[in-house]
Amino acid sequence: MSRSIRALALLLGLSLAVVASACGSSDSTSSSSSTKDGPLTVGFIYVGPKDDYGYNQAAYEGSIAMEKATGAKVLQAENVPETADAEQVMQNMIDKGAKLIFATSYGHFEFAKNLAEKNPDVVFVHQGGLKGDAKLDNLGTYFGTVYEPVYLAGIAAGKATKTNKLGYIYAFPIPQTLANINAFTLGAQSVNPKATTTTIATGSWCDPSVQAQAVKSLLDKDVDVISQHQDCTKTIIEATEAAGAMSVGYHHDASSLAPKGWVTGSEWNWGPLYTDIVKTVQAGKFKGSKYDGDFRVGLQTGNNPFVQSPYGSMVDADTKATIEKAKQSFVDGGSPFKGPVKDQDGKIVVKAGEQPTYAQIETMDYFVQGVVGKIG
Structure with a gap:
């Protein structure tokens, strides 16, 4: 994809709800089992509301299924625009202890990458990114064959x-x-x-x-x-x-x-994939895993999360x-x-x-x- 198309996508895809990104944030914790060092704190950011009958709702519901399956502590932020504000929202999650961030919108990638470079002890996974960065061991992309x-x-x-x-x-x-x-x-x-x-x-x-x-x-x-x-x-x-x-x-x-x-x-049926990513990070095995890079799954290769x-x-x-x-x-x-x-x-x-x-x-x-x- 050309730089001009990507720039246009980012420009036109901006949310007007910059303030809502903060107001829409909420924390939730699970009472289910956790790792021996305590529950992993995981952050999710969404470009829109969690009840949009669409992309963001599917991702949100996947995060809830993952939370129940893994015992992770989950931080949520809705209406996060595809601008530098996304970087600030993710940094706030890191400040609250997040060691894994799911950046779920196409235009969130470059901001997740920026933070991955600054926070080598935090894992970032991006939903739908075309290509990650092989130089970073704490950054990966994932998607299904839609x-x-x-x-x-x-x-x-x-x-x-x-x-x-x-x-x-x-x-x-x-x-x-x-x-x-x-x-x-x-x-x-x-x-x-x-x-x-x-x-x-x-x-x-x-x-x-x-x-x-x-x-x-x-x-x-x-x-x-x-x-x-x-x-x-x-x-x-x-x-x-x-x-x-x-x-x-x-x-x-x-x-x-x-x-x-x-x-x-x-x-989308994101729950199983989110759960596997979180368990991989919980086990300290993200580096060198199938998620440390550009993970794609489809009907040719496995269970497509898009059904x-x-x-x-x-x-x-x-x-x-x-x-x-x-x-x-x-x-x-x-x-x-x-x-x-x-x-x-x-x-x-x-x-x-x-x-x-x-x-x-x-x-x-x-x-x-x-x-x-x-x-x-």
Whole structure:
């Protein structure tokens, strides 16, 4: 990803709630078992609120599951912007005794790295970072292969649409969002070759007013199934449901918000991974572990923390069977991007019979054929 795109993402993704980052902070402790030296203090920072029906809520719930499983003392901070304020919030946690920090938003990475250099006795793990720093033994990144279950959700969307027009509302044109949009489109096209995906970039991880306008714009284009890559998902799903259209969720199970139009979705199950990271640190074995670097897990390599959401009533048995077959192909080593794959201009970007690695997909900078809209 270019420096200009990253800078734009950081600039536009700033939260207005700098004060809220302090006000939203809270401490919680667990009464369950701890290490022989006392409970490990672990800090979590989130770019948004912990009840956003999306990215931050999934991470928060994962931290609570980890707390119960490990006996760690957990420090929480919501609404932490992707600015130097994040560094101050993390430093405050260190001052309170934190020896492990989970920096959970894309734009928190550089601030976590800064602190890792200054605090060699504190471990920092970053959620979704494209690449860590091999020189630092106390810094790692982790993530799941988000585009695998998104491809499977695309199959359900391709079957559900009546207009053959799908919509995708995303924040920034980073490789993760581009891969998701492309996988969603390819999944839909695998069962419905006429399906297209119209995209709208909001320039924010969470801006309800912009999200609502994006939904209206897509509906005006005859889109009848809307998905998203936003941190907070509530506005988009509720607006889509109110209009009588269908939703494919992201980050968290939001099926309760769309009792009629929910198709399916993809969501995080962070608890087991968070727990394993914490236990690794508790044991003093972070250095040289699989987390000391850039840890990725997907259906090809293990238990992906990004999983399928429940199905809606419109998803029939045949569609479910098709999805399970595709999922098994990924478990067996396949990929949503197995060639041939063409970009919007018809250029072959993945040759027939070939498939990109996880690392190559994390550098994706194009839209596939069938995606409507420019990257930006």
